[in-house]
Amino acid sequence: MYWSVLAVQLLEAAGVNFKRQFNIHSYRKFFEDAGYKNVDYYIVDGRMPCAIAIITKQ
DSSP states (O other), rough: OOOHHHHHHHHHHOOOOOOOOOOOHHHHHHHHHHHHHHHHEEEEEEEEEEEEEEEEOO
16 A cells, blocks of 8 residues: 555544545646646655645736
8 A cells, every 4th residue: 555545544534534636637637627827737756745736827
């Protein structure tokens, strides 16, 4: 089992209620569907990888 899956399960058991789970493609689509056009995406690797979206105001 991946560490990130285990961490999510532990947090949910503690009462955290995650609404969505993303991969990089669904994360990009989420912002595109919301109408954001000038967005840079970064992946931070680690035990629990994190995606970061930086939205630049035009």
